[in-house]
Amino acid sequence: xxxxxxxxxxxxxxxxxxxxxxxxxxxxxxxxxxxxxxxxxxxxxxxxxxxxxxxxxxxxxxxxxxxxxxxxxxxxxxxxxxxxxxxxxxxxxxxxxxxxxxxxxxxxxxxxxxxxxxxxxxxxxxxxxxxxxxxxxxxxxxxxxxxxxxxxxxxxxxxxxxxxxxxxxxxxxxxxxxxxxxxxxxxxxxxxxxxxxxxxxxxxxxxxxxxxxxxxxxxxxxxxxxxxxxxxxxxxxxxxxxxxxxxxxxxxxxxxxxxxxxxxxxxxxxxxxxxxxxxxxxxxxxxxxxxxxxxxxxxxxxxxxxxxxxxxxxxxxxxxxxxxxxxxxxxxxxxxxxxxxxxxxxxxxxxxxxxxxxxxxxxxxxxxxxxxxxxxxxxxxxxxxxxxxxxxxxxxxxxxxxxxxxxxxxxxxxxxxxxxxxxxxxxxxxxxxxxxxxxxxxxxxxxxxxxxxxxxxxxxxxxxxxxxxxxxxxxxxxxxxxxxxxxxxx
Numbered sequence: 001x002x003x004x005x006x007x008x009x010x011x012x013x014x015x016x017x018x019x020x021x022x023x024x025x026x027x028x029x030x031x032x033x034x035x036x037x038x039x040x041x042x043x044x045x046x047x048x049x050x051x052x053x054x055x056x057x058x059x060x061x062x063x064x065x066x067x068x069x070x071x072x073x074x075x076x077x078x079x080x081x082x083x084x085x086x087x088x089x090x091x092x093x094x095x096x097x098x099x100x101x102x103x104x105x106x107x108x109x110x111x112x113x114x115x116x117x118x119x120x121x122x123x124x125x126x127x128x129x130x131x132x133x134x135x136x137x138x139x140x141x142x143x144x145x146x147x148x149x150x151x152x153x154x155x156x157x158x159x160x161x162x163x164x165x166x167x168x169x170x171x172x173x174x175x176x177x178x179x180x181x182x183x184x185x186x187x188x189x190x191x192x193x194x195x196x197x198x199x200x201x202x203x204x205x206x207x208x209x210x211x212x213x214x215x216x217x218x219x220x221x222x223x224x225x226x227x228x229x230x231x232x233x234x235x236x237x238x239x240x241x242x243x244x245x246x247x248x249x250x251x252x253x254x255x256x257x258x259x260x261x262x263x264x265x266x267x268x269x270x271x272x273x274x275x276x277x278x279x280x281x282x283x284x285x286x287x288x289x290x291x292x293x294x295x296x297x298x299x300x301x302x303x304x305x306x307x308x309x310x311x312x313x314x315x316x317x318x319x320x321x322x323x324x325x326x327x328x329x330x331x332x333x334x335x336x337x338x339x340x341x342x343x344x345x346x347x348x349x350x351x352x353x354x355x356x357x358x359x360x361x362x363x364x365x366x367x368x369x370x371x372x373x374x375x376x377x378x379x380x381x382x383x384x385x386x387x388x389x390x391x392x393x394x395x396x397x398x399x400x401x402x403x404x405x406x407x408x409x410x411x412x413x414x415x416x417x418x419x420x421x422x423x424x425x426x427x428x429x430x431x432x433x434x435x436x437x438x439x440x441x442x443x444x445x446x447x448x449x450x451x452x453x454x455x456x457x458x459x460x461x462x463x464x465x466x467x468x469x470x471x472x473x474x475x476x477x478x479x480x481x482x483x484x485x486x487x488x489x490x
Contacts, residue, residue, distance in 0.1 A: 003182070003183040004183060005183065006180055006183070009184075009185075009186055009187075010180055010181045010182070010183060010184075010185065010186075010187060011079070011178060011179065011180050011181075011187060012072055012076070012178075012179050012187040012188065013072070013073045013076045013079050013113060013176065013177070013178055013179075014070045014071065014072050014073065014176070014177040014178075014179060014269075015070065015071060015072075015073055015125050015126060015174050015175070015176050015177070016069060016070045016071075016174055016175040016176075016177070016252070016267070017069055017071075017174065017469045017470065017475075018172050018174065018175075018254075018470075018475050019172045019173045019174055019175050019205055019206045019207070019252075019254040019255075019263075020172060020206075020252075020254040020255075020256055020257070020263045020265070021172075021265070021475070022069065022265055023068065023069050023070055023175070023252055023265060023266070023267035023268075024068060024069060024266070024267065024268060068267065068268055068269050070177060070267060070269060071125055071469075073113070073115060073122050073125065073126075074115065074118060074121065074122055075115045075116035075117075075118060075122075075293065076113055076114070076115045077113075077114050077115055077116065077223070078112075078113060078114055079111070079112075079113040079178060080111070080112050080113070081109075081110065081111045081112075081178065081202060081204060081233065082109070082110045083107050083108065083109045083110070083233050084107060084108040085103060085107045086103065086104065086105050086106075086107060086108060087101040087102060087103055087104070088101070088102060088104045089101050090102060103353070105346075105348065105353070105355075106231050106232075106346070106353060106354040106355055107231075107232075107233075108229070109204060109205075109207075109229070109230040109231060109232060109233045110227070110228065110229060110230070111176055111204050111207060111227075111228040111230060112225070112226065112227045112228065113225075113226055114223050114224060114225040114226065115223065115224055116221050116222070116223055116293045116294070117214070117221075117222045117223060117224050117294060117398060117412060118291040118293070118294060118411060118412070118460075119291055119411045119412055119458050119459045119460040119461075120132065120411075120412045120456055120457070120458020120459065120460050121458065121460030121461075122224070123163070123224070123412075123456060123458065124157065124458065124460060124469070125469065126174065126209060126226060127166050127167045127170060127174065127209060127471065127472075128163040128164070128166065128167065128456060129157050129158060129161055129162065129163050129164070129165045129166045129456070129471055130157055130163060130456040130457065130458045130460075131157040131158065131159040131456075131457055131458070132157065132457070132458045132459060132460050157471065158471075159457075160450060161447070161448070161450060161455075162444060162447070162449055162450065162452075162453040162454065162455055163453070163454050163455055163456040164340070164342075164364065164444060164447070164453055164454060165447040165448070165471070165472065166447075166471030166472035166474075167209060167342065167360070167472065168360055168362070168364075168444075168446065168447040168472065169447050169471075169472030169473040170208070170471075170472045170473075170475065171257070171357055171359075171473070171475075172206070172257075172475045173206045173207050173208040173230070173358065174207050175203060175204065175205050175206070175207065175252055175253055175254055176203070176204040176207050176228065176230075177201055177202070177203050177204075177267075178201070178202040178203075178204075179199055179200075179201055179238070179269070180199060180200040180201070180202075181198065181199055182198050182199075198238075199237075199238040200235065200236070200237055200238065201235070201236050201237075201238045201250070202233065202234075202235050203233070203234050203235075203236065203252065203253040203267075204228070204230045204232070204233050204253060205230055205231055205232035205233070205234070205252065205253030205254040205255055206230050206231040206232060206253075206254055206255055206257075206354075206358070207228040207229070207230040208228065208229055208230070208344055208358045209226060209227070209228055209342055210227050210228065210229045210341075210342050210343060210344055211225075211226070211227035211339075211340070211341050211342060212224065212225070212226055212227075212339075212340045212342065213225045213337065213338065213339045213340065214336075214337065214338040214396075214414065215335070215336075215337050216296065216299055216301075216335065216336045216337075216396060216398075217296065217334060217335035217336070217371075218296055218334050218335065219296065220296060221293045221294065221295070221296070222294055222296065222299065222398060229344060229358065231255050231354050231355065231358070232253045232254070232255050232262070232354070233253060234251075234253045236250055236251075238250060238269075250266055250267050250268060251263075251264070251265070251266060251267075252265050252266070252267050255354045257354075257355075257356045257357060258356070259352075260351070260352035260353050260354045260356070291400060291411055294398045294399070294400070294401075294411060294412075295401060297407075298398065298399040298400070298401055298407040298408070299396065299397070299398055299399070300395075300396070300397040300399065300407070301333055301336050301370075301394070301395070301396050301397075302326075302394070302395040302396075302397070303325050303326045303392065303393075303394060304392075304393040304394065304395055321378075321380065321421055321424045321438060322377050322378055322380050322424060323372070323374065323377070323378070323424055323436045323438055324375065324376045324377065324378050325370070325372070325438070330375060330376075331372035331373060331374050331375050331376075331436060332372055332373040332375065333370060333371070333372045334371045334372055334373060334435070335369075335370070335371040336368075336369075336370055336371075336394075336396055337367075337368070337369040337370075338366065338367070338368055338396075338414070338416060338454065339366070339367040339368075339369075340364065340366050340454060341364070341365070341367075342360050342361075342364060343360070343361045344358045344359060344360055344361065345358070345359055345361055346358050347359060362444075362445060362446070363443045363444060363445045364443065364444040364453070365441055365442075365443050366416065366419075366441065366442050366443070366444065366453060366454055367422075367439065367440070367441050368394060368416055368419055368439065368440040368441065368442070369437065369438070369439050369440075370437070370438045370439075370440075371435060371436070371437050371438075372435065372436055372438070373433045373434070373435055374426065374433070374434045374435060374436045389420075390420070391417075391418045391419065391420060391442075392419045392420070392421070392440065393415065393416065393417045393418070393419070394415070394416040394419065394440075395413065395414070395415050395416075396413070396414040396415075397410055397412075397413050397414075398410070398411050398412040398413070398414075399411055400459075409459070410457075410459060411458075411459050412456065412457070412458050412459065413456065413457040413458075414454065414455070414456055415454070415455040415456070416440075416442060416453075416454055416455075417442065417451060417452055417453060417454075417455065418442040418443075418451055418452030418453065419440035419441060419442040420440060420441060420442070421438070421439075421440055422439040422440055422441050423438075423439050424436055424437065424438050424439075425437040425439075447472065
């Protein structure tokens with residue numbers, strides 16, 4: 001039956017670990033069957049935690065047949081997509097109207113979405129370097145170190161490096177999927193039997209983040225907003241069980257950056273060979289985040305010395321401005337915003353309709369804005385501070401709710417390092433409190449910059465396909481395992 005409408009109940013947003021690599025746990029299908037009728041798979045021979053058979057010698061799990069590498073994004077509040085076809089008119093003398101309108105470059109495909117911030121899992125999936133504080137007791141592989149002593153936290157994220165390190169080095173991007181189910185049914189937990197066609201999928205290929213922002217304010221749940229630029233988009237009627245290499249299955253939208261052709265790799269939403277009653281489109285994974293939302297009352301904003309992990313001993317924090325932001329008489333912060341614009345340039349070459357890369361325009365300028373109810377003013381002279389080279393660090397700690405009215409354990413920590421004061425704006429009117437808006441900026445140059453930019457630490461639990469979620473230059477053409485610890489920029 002045709003839908004009358006589509007509402008948020010019937011849609012969910014997913015992301016794949018790579019744009020051109022395999023999207024199923026054991027690679028691509030050979031279009032043949034084994035002795036018990038299961039489809040044979042080749043390519044990536046992946047590992048899975050925690051429900052695969054365990055290789056005791058190496059502490060690794062064996063492949064699970066036909067399990068998807070596509071993961072849901074949690075707590076999504078909106079998702080919008082668009083595309084524009086760029087054409088050039090062809091005219092000639094003697095005729096007023098164009099004789100043709102031809103495509104000269106790749107289409108402009110856009111996706112933007114926002115979500116409630118939780119434990120850093122979403123940030124890790126979309127490409128940020130977000131180490132987690134979860135330990136082996138939470139199902140993670142034991143951490144280890146490489147020759148340069150940088151620790152692998154169990155999921156390929158590297159402690160001590162900027163959250164942007166992977167994005168700066170990423171030449172592949174990710175594929176995004178918007179799944180639409182039948183009217184009146186939740187996507188979460190819905191299933192579809194082989195051969196049915198109850199779902200539509202909008203898939204966006206070679207998506208690169210071009211803007212990311214964080215907004216935390218009094219009276220609102222902290223949110224993140226993401227803008228994605230991509231090369232390709234397609235709409236498919238999702239037919240479960242069609243996984244051949246002959247074009248009858250669900251093809252990924254990714255475009256090969258070497259020859260500009262669509263990649264012949266299939267995808268499915270399924271949990272593995274043990275599922276015999278039907279394929280989970282989302283399963284329970286869409287709700288596996290244990291944090292419902294983070295309350296503004298559980299957030300802690302700290303103003304730190306540039307060379308310290310804590311504030312000055314006397315409680316003061318001099319931003320070179322007039323507003324007192326820490327210590328006695330500090331202003332009462334109402335909102336904290338971090339904006340990370342990542343403009344990109346499409347690199348073209350003869351012989352390719354699509355660009356072969358969409359690179360970040362470096363250096364990156366990160367903007368920080370703090371809005372507060374003014375309390376005290378610091379004695380200062382702007383003229384005397386014009387030559388100041390002071391840098392400032394900020395830390396936003398998002399804590400879980402302990403259920404007792406008090407904050408609980410840390411859920412997500414966001415550090416902004418190397419920020420300099422850009423300006424202050426004061427406003428007051430009859431019936432209002434005087435407010436001050438303070439703006440800072442910091443600049444990031446390379447993936448190995450450990451002194452400036454935005455840094456994150458999360459508390460997310462491991463998801464099913466975590467070994468495949470490489471960062472930046474660690475992404476392989478086929479989406480292989482993150483079995484080596486690589487230092488960004490090395």
